Amino acid sequence: MNATLARAEGSGRRNMNAMTLATVNRAGRPSTRTVLLKGLDAKGLVFFTDRRSGKGQDLAAVPYASASFYWEPIEAQARIDGRVVMLAQERAERDFSARPRAGQVMIRACAQSQPLKNKAALASAVASVEQDYPHEVPTPDFWSGYCLVPDFIEFWFGSRDRMHERVAYSQSPEGWNKTLLQP
Numbered sequence: 001m002n003a004t005l006a007r008a009e010g011s012g013r014r015n016m017n018a019m020t021l022a023t024v025n026r027a028g029r030p031s032t033r034t035v036l037l038k039g040l041d042a043k044g045l046v047f048f049t050d051r052r053s054g055k056g057q058d059l060a061a062v063p064y065a066s067a068s069f070y071w072e073p074i075e076a077q078a079r080i081d082g083r084v085v086m087l088a089q090e091r092a093e094r095d096f097s098a099r100p101r102a103g104q105v106m107i108r109a110c111a112q113s114q115p116l117k118n119k120a121a122l123a124s125a126v127a128s129v130e131q132d133y134p135h136e137v138p139t140p141d142f143w144s145g146y147c148l149v150p151d152f153i154e155f156w157f158g159s160r161d162r163m164h165e166r167v168a169y170s171q172s173p174e175g176w177n178k179t180l181l182q183p
């Protein structure tokens with residue numbers, strides 16, 4: 001995963017860490033959106049969001065997700081399925097404090113995915129956060145880090161002769177099994 005992501009990022013194109021994240025709600029209805037992969041460690045894929053958002057509510061009810069990347073510059077796709085765990089608040093604080101002030105203010109001013117009356121209402125919420133926190137903006141408690149812990153990973157590598165390569169890794173009690181899949 002790391003090597004393929006690094007190859008995509010080496011293309012110089014922006015947002016190669018943007019992934020489509022699918023969740024399902026309590027009724028089994030799926031939805032997707034883009035989030036940024038902010039960390040890739042031994043446990044899995046780390047991203048951050050507002051816990052009260054649609055995806056946050058889905059994950060509270062059904063803690064599983066599927067993420068996919070399409071890296072056009074290197075003709076590759078990755079799909080990652082697994083369980084999602086919420087990270088310690090300290091991770092969210094680290095992420096939040098590394099963001100530019102304007103981003104911090106916007107996160108604090110919003111209840112992500114709730115209806116907005118009009119743009120003026122958002123501008124006024126932003127102004128009020130600016131006023132409340134003229135110096136440091138504290139991390140709101142609704143800002144959360146999540147880790148998608150994979151139990152299935154699949155790569156697709158495009159080939160000019162259409163012999164696209166698909167490699168799946170699935171987790172079993174003995175470890176990871178590698179299987180080639182028909183394209």
Ligand SMILES: Cc1cc2nc3c(=O)[nH]c(=O)nc-3n(C[C@H](O)[C@H](O)[C@H](O)COP(=O)(O)O)c2cc1C
Pocket residue numbers: 015018031032033034035036037047048049050053054055056112113
């Ligand atoms: C390139 C890109 C990156 C994004 N990154 C994030 C992110 O890291 N976290 C986040 O909460 N929303 C991110 N968004 C916004 C989400 O796609 C989405 O609109 C928002 O999280 C609300 O989704 P939900 O209502 O399904 O929870 C990003 C959008 C784009 C286009």
